[in-house]
Amino acid sequence: MLEVGINHYLILSAALFCIGLVGVLLRKNALVILMCIELMLNGVNLSFVAFGYYYSNLNGFIIVFFVMTVAACEAAVGLALAVAILKRFKEINIKNFELLKG
């Protein structure tokens, strides 16, 4: 079996990030796009923690808390926006976000 090192974690994190990116670019549902952004942020968090562990540097662990907080705030505001859009247009396609004035 292959010995697991920092590379394995980094590749996994890059894969998660790119899966999230594909979702953000291709999906039309605003809610799913928000989910994919969470996925990207999680991929980044994984690489932070992996660097922190393999280089014995706790900054990598601490930055994750801040990323998590910002991600949670983004989800809260994003969902509030999505629901406002939903109320207005009765569907949640990303195209509805193109209007500058409601």
Add this chain to the structure above:
Amino acid sequence: MMINSAEVLFYILGLMTLIAGVGVVAMQNPIYSALCLVMTMIGISGLFFTLEAYFVAGVQLIVYAGAVTVLFVMVVMLFDLRKEVSSALGGGINTAAKAVGVGIILGLILSAISLSKLGTSTMPLKGLGASSIKEVAVQLFTKYIFGFEIISVLLLLVVVGAVGLARSRGGTHA
């Protein structure tokens, strides 16, 4: 144990995380996307655990799996979204171009990883151990004190914004 169990754990959790991550993007129904997202969060929490970030793993479960994703699932369930399956994916040449672009980014990241000298590091320089939790806390409240305090301001702003948005026109029912 005969086999190195830490590696088995990495492969099991990594596979689970990846499959669930693909599920988030590929599932047509947003409800399944949200449930796949829960699996991803749990898998990543397990991966944090294998990296000895015990407290981070716990927080990942509490904040992401226990709060953020519950909100996603709740919103998807509140507003019946089954009917808009047709608009799930865009189509045509645009889609292909985007996919190729993401492929190029992934290739760049992967080649950067393999070209760098990181590959030699399969062992932490020195073990962080279980005492790392207290060390993390001490650094968070001394070195990162500004970030910590500014987080409360961010949360305050988001509370104001979310309440304002949710209470805007359209009444109390959606």
Add this chain to the structure above:
Amino acid sequence: MAADEEHLLVQQLLPVLVLAAVVFLFGGGLLFLTSLVGPKLNPNDKRKLMPYECGVFGQETATTRVPVKYYLTAIIFILFDIEVVFMYPWALIYKEYLSTAGLFLLVEMLVFMAILIFGFIYVWRNRGLQWE
């Protein structure tokens, strides 16, 4: 990875995964087995298969118009949950550093809390916490 560390890690994480697998197998297996024992359902029994509606035939689907208050509750919960999460590491080290940096830690957390209590009062005053 050193033998001791790996021991610690495996002591903690592997049993969790094993137990989770056991629980899933237990629940799923018993559900499957009991489905073999009981009487079989008549698939044409429309009255039994429809969503429960006090005995009359249902007319609308499950999700119609639902109050916004539930998801507003969830949003406010997330924000205060993060506040609570930041308090855990503080509580963990507070006693240990009480004699050296007690006042610093106390004031730091009081400032953090004060800003969030301000947000809490805002939500309260703006009827964000109204359930009727």
Add this chain to the structure above:
Amino acid sequence: MGRDTFEITVNVVKMLVVFLMMVQMVPILVWLERRGSAFIQHRFGPNRVGPLGLTQLLADAVKFICKEEFLPQKAVALLYYGAPVVALVPAALALASIPFSTPVEVSPFEMLGQAWGPYTFYIQGFHMNVGIIYILGVSSLGAYSLLMAGWGSSNKYSLMGALRASAQMISYELALGLAIVAVVLLYGTFDLAEMVSAQKGPLTFHMFSREYVVSVLPNWGIFFQPLGFVLFFTSVFAESNRLPFDLAESEGELVAGFHTEYGGFKMLLFFMGEYGHMMVSSSLLAIFYFGGHHIPFLTEASVHDWALSLAGQETTVASIITSLVFLASFLVKVALFLWFFIWVRWTLPRFRYDHLMDLGWKTMLPWSIFNIILTAVILFLAQGLVL
């Protein structure tokens, strides 16, 4: 999970025993609940099948197993069948990390022509150094089974029940988390076993660098956190969705809440999850506020000495006896709390939904923040007042 075959086997068996204990407690608790409610309401309760109606449990089990398998027409099969299984997971995973008693020390011995040991076995499913964070994280997954059940059965009563239940759960999770912050402040650790060992001996506290000992009281957390205890106790009631907080299944409004469409064995799995949750809550109450496995006025050393004299100086046997004594003490405490759960359920009427949410957000939340500030300030003023 262990260094050799013996240790791995014991650890796996231990874990399975804790899980099966949770599953097995359900019929006993159901019997207790029915007899208890009958006692409170001057009825007889189940008394036909077996002595005191005890074998009613077996009859119920057979009934549950023989029910017709049923999938409502519009239900989503994966979510509908998945929800009861998922309901078991948080309670089972949390219960396995609860320390029940003192560890068993096994001195080296020979078996099958091989030398084994020495070993130390903790009387818990597995040991977690971030125990309380882990339990909080795992229990926060509880909302999914409700939401899956509510949405999966495509019934508006189920969905409304699930939304109410999960909104209620997350509301009280805040007060619960803040009560636990105060507990962590008090003990300065996330490890449940360390919390228990901090509560041994008579009530001891430091004030203004003098030590005071109150020898008539045990050194339990309740004396340092009375307000925290009340807040925690109320929150776990609300978290377990039982009367007086069972708005999720208030019969007059929502038929039966999120499990309206469930019957037979699937229903039983939900019950297992609910009673498992009660067991976890009761254990946490005992560990945080009532000294875990400690018996007032008895030290671990004295019990061990007594066990040694009983076992004829066999240290392994003595260790097992000691562990069993303290296990009994812990289980008595848990049983008292479980009885309290049942007692309250059949005594108090149900809240109205807005009263319930107001209690959670406008009463419990400010009080728990006040509790934390109070604890921190007292700790600071007395410079290590407690323990």
